[in-house]
Amino acid sequence: GQQVKQSSPSLTVQEGGISILNCDYENDMFDYFAWYKKYPDNSPTLLISVRSNVDKREDGRLTVFLNKSGKHFSLHITASQPEDTAVYLCAAGRATGGNNKLTFGQGTVLSVIP
């Protein structure tokens, strides 16, 4: 089965609104959670990541919320802008125990319309 899932394949948000992207995971050994952003024909790039010792991390317009008991994490983008339009991939892995492997979700296509 798929260990990391993004249940929404797409999301449309009005410019200036909040974009909320969701990700669920199955492996409760995961302790590292990340969001990657991918433009068409470009490489996925790391946006923001958190370790399991925190339940929230903010970086500018981006906030990651981690709900360990629910095995769920989300990315909130405030004041969404058209240039936020991209594919967002969530990923999870184990940082402790010397493991750099990441398991990705299928991605959510975010469209921010002016």
Place this chain on the structure above:
Amino acid sequence: DTTVKQNPRYKLARVGKPVNLICSQTMNHDTMYWYQKKPNQAPKLLLFYYDKILNREADTFEKFQSSRPNNSFCSLYIGSAGLEYSAMYLCASSRDWGGQDTQYFGPGTRLLVL
């Protein structure tokens, strides 16, 4: 320079023929990864090199081979391409192995097997 380069960007192959994809990075990263991504599916880790040690995922063990002649280069080799190999192949690298160092991705090679 935090770029990961991949050659070629597009590859057309015949069923039963070999395919060799190339990845390079000049960040002196110890770990290099190969992922396979099909439409509407999550990137799937195929294998990774930590220094000179190759690790292949159990479910793709027999389908893919790789070589890393030096720290900068890593290839992905398919001995006999099948239609099911048509996909985007993403290379990534990270500074170390363990602790979830950031993975930097290349732009991908789109392989079409006919």
